[in-house]
Amino acid sequence: MNKQFLWASLIAVLLLTSCASRKNFVYLQDMQLGEKYPVETSYEAVIHKDDRLNITVSNKNPELAIPFNVSGGNFKVGADGNVTADNSTRTNENGYRVDASGNIDFPILGKLYVEGLTVSQVKELIKKRIEEGNYMNDPLISIEFLNFKYTMLGAVANNGTFTTNGDRITILEAIAKAGDLSAKAKVDRVAVIREVNGEREMHMLDLRSTDVFDSPCFYLQQNDIVYVEPRYRKKDNEDRGWQIGTTLLSIATVVCSILWAIK
Numbered sequence: 001m002n003k004q005f006l007w008a009s010l011i012a013v014l015l016l017t018s019c020a021s022r023k024n025f026v027y028l029q030d031m032q033l034g035e036k037y038p039v040e041t042s043y044e045a046v047i048h049k050d051d052r053l054n055i056t057v058s059n060k061n062p063e064l065a066i067p068f069n070v071s072g073g074n075f076k077v078g079a080d081g082n083v084t085a086d087n088s089t090r091t092n093e094n095g096y097r098v099d100a101s102g103n104i105d106f107p108i109l110g111k112l113y114v115e116g117l118t119v120s121q122v123k124e125l126i127k128k129r130i131e132e133g134n135y136m137n138d139p140l141i142s143i144e145f146l147n148f149k150y151t152m153l154g155a156v157a158n159n160g161t162f163t164t165n166g167d168r169i170t171i172l173e174a175i176a177k178a179g180d181l182s183a184k185a186k187v188d189r190v191a192v193i194r195e196v197n198g199e200r201e202m203h204m205l206d207l208r209s210t211d212v213f214d215s216p217c218f219y220l221q222q223n224d225i226v227y228v229e230p231r232y233r234k235k236d237n238e239d240r241g242w243q244i245g246t247t248l249l250s251i252a253t254v255v256c257s258i259l260w261a262i263k
Contacts, residue, residue, distance in 0.1 A: 025187040027172070029208050037210060043219045044118035045145065045167035048195060049102060051222055052095035052146040053114075055126070057139050064136040068107050095146040108135065116197065119143050119167070150220050152178040154228035155185035169220050171205060171212065181207075181228055189229035192217035 031037070047053070057068035096104040102115025109129045114122050123141040130139045145167045153159050157179025164177075171192065175181060188206040194217065203217045212218055220226070 025181075025185070025208060027187070027207050028210055028212070031210050037213055040213075040219065043168065044120060045148070046221055047098060047114050047117055047119070047122065048222050049098050049100060049115060050147075051098045053098070053104065053122075054095045054142075054144040054146050055104075055106070055122075056142040057126070057130070058142070059136050059139050061136065065139065068109075068130070068135075068139075070107060109133070145222070148222055150174060150222075150224045150226065152226050152228075154226075155182045155230040156180070156228050157182060167222070170218055171215075171220060171226065172207070174220055174226060175207075175228075182230070184230045186229045186231055191227045191229065192220070193225040193227065194221055195223055 057065045059065045096106065098104055098115060101113075103111045103113050106112050106126070109126065112122075112125060112129070114125070117125070122143055126141050127139050130136060147163065148165075148167050148169075149161055149163045150169070151161045152174060156175060159178070162174065162177055169177075171190070181187065187208055190205040190207055192203045192205065193200055194203065203215060205212050205215055205217060217224070
């Protein structure tokens with residue numbers, strides 16, 4: 001009975017001390033129960049080179065919108081001045097790629113410079129050009145990203161480049177999609193590297209604080225690189241040595257207590 005109790009005690013100590021190697025941080029630890037935190041509703045993704053955009057034009061008169069939703073075909077102007085497409089046209093299934101100059105080649109309207117614009121700005125640009133050309137009145141423009149991607153590196157479970165539907169993903173959602181932070185992550189040193197006007201800039205986030213909600217990087221942009229800084233090797237070795245020392249001390253204490261108790 002004494003031996004069984006001894007082994008059970010030793011196993012319990014090992015299980016408890018092994019918990020020291022688990023994550024020692026809490027996300028948003030200053031978030032208060034019942035307090036309101038505003039949600040950013042005006043966020044929009046910015047368009048970059050090599051983006052692929054699915055652009056659809058619609059109208060109360062569907063025939064007028066056909067030429068703006070096809071590629072690779074021929075167009076003709078009817079007696080009434082309306083532009084129509086012939087039977088050889090096909091829909092642009094792969095979207096419109098933003099080229100190295102920041103342009104897309106759009107049916108009828110030709111090249112449009114869209115780099116650096118938000119989705120709503122591109123919608124307004126296309127709508128304005130269609131109306132100025134007297135092709136139709138009140139066109140409705142729908143735009144979606146087909147290749148919205150970001151990269152996760154550092155102390156996360158799964159490093160790599162990820163894609164997402166649409167153009168709205170938060171830094172917390174991106175980390176969750178990468179399998180969460182590892183136990184070695186420095187939760188207050190999460191860097192977001194972003195392309196802005198042909199240059200790269202870095203923002204540093206502290207995921208322990210609700211200040212992250214106000215960061216321009218809380219919502220990721222196309223091609224963002226997220227780097228979660230790991231703890232340094234020296235610190236890891238110190239932590240490991242402390243854990244081993246604590247485990248041995250705990251085991252020794254339990255053994256001595258049991259031996260003293262059974263005398």
